[in-house]
Amino acid sequence: MNHIILLVLFLPWKILNYDDFKGKPSRDLSLAAVSSVYLSWTADVNDTIIYNVKCSVEFNEKKSFIREKNPWVLNHEQGHLDLGLAFAREANSISKFRMLFSQEDYDALRIRINYEWGAMNDLYDKETDGSRDHKMQAIWDQKIKIMLSK
Numbered sequence: 001m002n003h004i005i006l007l008v009l010f011l012p013w014k015i016l017n018y019d020d021f022k023g024k025p026s027r028d029l030s031l032a033a034v035s036s037v038y039l040s041w042t043a044d045v046n047d048t049i050i051y052n053v054k055c056s057v058e059f060n061e062k063k064s065f066i067r068e069k070n071p072w073v074l075n076h077e078q079g080h081l082d083l084g085l086a087f088a089r090e091a092n093s094i095s096k097f098r099m100l101f102s103q104e105d106y107d108a109l110r111i112r113i114n115y116e117w118g119a120m121n122d123l124y125d126k127e128t129d130g131s132r133d134h135k136m137q138a139i140w141d142q143k144i145k146i147m148l149s150k
Contacts, residue, residue, distance in 0.1 A: 020059065021077075023064050050101040079128075
């Protein structure tokens, strides 16, 4: 049986809509939505030198679902995607400045960016209560907007 995984690479201006969520909802009824967002890394290698490092944010439609179709939930999920974009941009700006990496330095960069992005996503969910705290969601919307403007 062939498995097809649909990945969508988002450009900075991509806005999520309900049709982007094609996954089966979780049995956990407390989850209004889940976005399968991750950072994807590519690089070229020449002997022991790593160069042309690129990081992109990707969204897996088949693993993402939205149970509650309302603008608060959709906006919150957009925040997860935008946080990924902000951290991908940070990684790319570091790689443009540095250009050449050892394997150890490349691994350290990926670990640091992935860890910081994961921690930021966890804090985002916690402080906004998954979009339920509208006041905190508005504060995070501004934080993310600032991060994306850098």
